Amino acid sequence: MVEVFISRIGYDASTETFVVILKEKVGTRVLAIWIGRPEAEAIVMRIHSIKHQRPLTHDLCKNLIDGLGARLNRVAITHVANSTFFAELELSVNGETRRIDARPSDGIAVALRMEAPIFAADELLTDADAETEAGESVDTERKSGEGTRLSADELKAYLEKLRPEDFGDFKP
Numbered sequence: 458m459v460e461v462f463i464s465r466i467g468y469d470a471s472t473e474t475f476v477v478i479l480k481e482k483v484g485t486r487v488l489a490i491w492i493g494r495p496e497a498e499a500i501v502m503r504i505h506s507i508k509h510q511r512p513l514t515h516d517l518c519k520n521l522i523d524g525l526g527a528r529l530n531r532v533a534i535t536h537v538a539n540s541t542f543f544a545e546l547e548l549s550v551n552g553e554t555r556r557i558d559a560r561p562s563d564g565i566a567v568a569l570r571m572e573a574p575i576f577a578a579d580e581l582l583t584d585a586d587a588e589t590e591a592g593e594s595v596d597t598e599r600k601s602g603e604g605t606r607l608s609a610d611e612l613k614a615y616l617e618k619l620r621p622e623d624f625g626d627f628k629p
Contacts, residue, residue, distance in 0.1 A: 486582035496562035532564035
């Protein structure tokens, strides 16, 4: 397993889905995972410290983990089968380690909320020729104390402006 971070998030107009680009912390290899709109929004909202009045699904997951006295050790993206990625949440509960099956996008959204590291199986990472800085992408460097508030329509418009060309030629 290799520790990764969210490098970019974009919208793939050809498949009408979003793509999250994970990059290894030490090195240049990447992993592209196509995800749904709700998960993309949940990830972007956390990156930019956008708050809702009531907890959303991934906030609820965090609250459940905290409320049960558990700790999220890490999220691991373990493998891919039939173009579907698989992940697991690794929790510590009463001194025991438990692994919970999850979609990578949900795992990433929960990891961000719990400030837990994200890992990917080494064989899932591919070499990236050069990450281009051109185009529009989500700034994944969170700024402390920044509490940006966007309406749902503004967030949707922001996400839809992102283009897959901004990331190079990545394939799952």
